[in-house]
Amino acid sequence: MARSIAHVDMDAFFASVELIERADLRGRPVIVAPSGGRGVVVAATYEARALGVHAGMPVGRARRAAPAAVFIPPHRQAYTRVSRGVMALLREVTPLVEQVSIDEAFLDLTGARKRLGAAPGIVEGLRSQIAQRFGVTASAGIGRSKSVAKIASVRAKPDGLLVVPPERTLAFLRPLPVDALPGIGPHTGAALARLGVRTVADLADSPDTTVARAIGDKAAAHLLALSRGQDDEPVTPEHVEKSISAETTFEQDLPRGCEELRREVMRLADKVAWRLRSAGLMCSTVGVKVRDADFKTHSRSHTLDSPTDSTATITGLALRLVASARGAHLTRLAGVRLENLQARAGAPLQETLGQDPSRLPRLDRVRDDVRRRFGGAALTSGTLIPDGTVRLRRSRVSMMDPINQSNQPGR
Ligand SMILES: [Mg+2]
Numbered sequence: 001m002a003r004s005i006a007h008v009d010m011d012a013f014f015a016s017v018e019l020i021e022r023a024d025l026r027g028r029p030v031i032v033a034p035s036g037g038r039g040v041v042v043a044a045t046y047e048a049r050a051l052g053v054h055a056g057m058p059v060g061r062a063r064r065a066a067p068a069a070v071f072i073p074p075h076r077q078a079y080t081r082v083s084r085g086v087m088a089l090l091r092e093v094t095p096l097v098e099q100v101s102i103d104e105a106f107l108d109l110t111g112a113r114k115r116l117g118a119a120p121g122i123v124e125g126l127r128s129q130i131a132q133r134f135g136v137t138a139s140a141g142i143g144r145s146k147s148v149a150k151i152a153s154v155r156a157k158p159d160g161l162l163v164v165p166p167e168r169t170l171a172f173l174r175p176l177p178v179d180a181l182p183g184i185g186p187h188t189g190a191a192l193a194r195l196g197v198r199t200v201a202d203l204a205d206s207p208d209t210t211v212a213r214a215i216g217d218k219a220a221a222h223l224l225a226l227s228r229g230q231d232d233e234p235v236t237p238e239h240v241e242k243s244i245s246a247e248t249t250f251e252q253d254l255p256r257g258c259e260e261l262r263r264e265v266m267r268l269a270d271k272v273a274w275r276l277r278s279a280g281l282m283c284s285t286v287g288v289k290v291r292d293a294d295f296k297t298h299s300r301s302h303t304l305d306s307p308t309d310s311t312a313t314i315t316g317l318a319l320r321l322v323a324s325a326r327g328a329h330l331t332r333l334a335g336v337r338l339e340n341l342q343a344r345a346g347a348p349l350q351e352t353l354g355q356d357p358s359r360l361p362r363l364d365r366v367r368d369d370v371r372r373r374f375g376g377a378a379l380t381s382g383t384l385i386p387d388g389t390v391r392l393r394r395s396r397v398s399m400m401d402p403i404n405q406s407n408q409p410g411r
Helices: 013-021 059-065 076-093 112-116 119-134 146-156 166-173 186-194 200-204 208-215 217-227 259-278 311-324 359-374 402-406
Strands: 005-010 030-032 070-072 097-101 104-108 138-143 161-163 244-255 281-292 297-308 330-343 382-384 390-392
Touching: 005 119, 005 146, 013 030, 013 076, 076 097, 076 104, 076 119, 104 146, 112 119, 112 259, 119 138, 119 161, 138 146, 138 166, 146 161, 146 166, 166 200, 186 208, 200 217, 208 217, 244 259, 244 281, 259 281, 259 311, 259 330, 259 359, 281 311, 297 311, 297 330, 311 330
Parallel strands: 030 070, 138 161
Antiparallel strands: 005 104, 005 138, 097 104, 244 330, 281 297, 281 330, 382 390
16 A cells, blocks of 8 residues: 655744734735844745745845845744644554654654544644744645655745645646755756756656766666656654553542543553554553642653553553552552654564453454444453453444544543
8 A cells, every 4th residue: 555645844834833923914915024124034925936036035025026025033942842832643553653844844644644544634633733833825736755755845935735645746847847846956956957857757767877978877766767767765763762651630639549541541551552552653651640630740660571562462551560660558640651762664673561462453453353343442442351351342333433432541
C-alpha cells in the first residue's frame, strides 16, 4: 500500500503571527523587518508579496516597492510559541512528525490512517484546529512521498490543501517546471536549461548519462529519481526521545490496588499500544505515572532488552510498575507512557515476558483489525492473569460509538 505523507507549511508565518494581535492590519501589505531600515525583510503578507516584496529583500528596497506597507519589527518569542503549539498539535495525530523548520513539518500518516481515517480528512482537521487554536493558517500537500507532498503544499498556498493520489503522481509531476523539484537552485537550473530541460517531464525523459555530465552524478541520480516519482525517503522524527502517552484523572480518588484502577491502567496501556502499532513503531521503555490525592506524582519506568509493540507486554509491565510505585493510598490520576520509540522495520524480534511469543502478535493483529472495522474503542476488555499478563476475551467484540465510549471511564 502506498504511503500517505503530508507536508504542512504555515502561510507567511511570521507575518501571520504578527497579525494575531493586529487584526486591524488584515488584508493590508504588512512587512516584518528589523527597525532601523538597514536589515532585510523577515516576512511579508501575501498582500505585500503581490507588490514584489519577499523575505531576504533589503528593507530599503521593500520600502520603495511598497511605500504604503506597514512595517513591524519581529517578535521571535511569539513565533517560537506558536510554532511549538502547532508542532505539538501535529504530534497528537502521529509521533512520525519531522519538523523541517520553525513553520513546516512532514507527517507520515500511513499508520494513522487506520485509526483516524483517510489522510485528507486528518489534514483538514489539523488545518482547521491550527486556525482555531492559533489564529494562523497552514497549507498542506499530501502525496506518496515527501517530495510530492512538499511540491503539493507550495501549490496549495495560501490556506489550501492539495492531495495527489498515488496513481496520479506522475501526471502531477510531469507538467511542472523543473525547478519545482526540491533542491534545484539557480546553478543546477541553468545547467539543466542548457540541456533544453524545462519541465519535470523533460528531465524524467532525459538519458541519465547526459544529466550526470551536466550536473554531476549525485545530483543527477537524486533529481532523476524525483522526476520519475521515485522517493522513498522516510519521515524521520528529529528528536530521538519521543513518547506516546495517555492518562486519566478519576472523578473520584481510587484506592491503590483496586480493580477499577487496574482496569483503567489496562485500558490506557491498550490505548498507547494501539497508537504505537498504528504509527508503525515499537518501544523499548514503558513508564507509568500515578498522582496521589494530595497531588504528589510518582513515576516509574522499565526499559526492555528488546523493543516491543505487544499490548500484553506493555499492559503487564504497566500493571507491575503501578503496583510497585510509591505513594499514598488514594490515586487521583494514572498514566502510561511509551518511550525510546523506533520504527518497526529493522527492530529486533520482540521477546515477550514468558508468554508464547507466536500468539501475541497474532492476537494484537486480530484486535487491530477489529478496531479498524469497528472503531478505536472496540475490544478493550481483558482478564488479569496472576503472572501479570493479560488475556483478552476475543468474544467481547462490539461496535461502540466513540463519543459514548469516552463517557464511560473504566471501559
Ligand atoms: Mg511557511
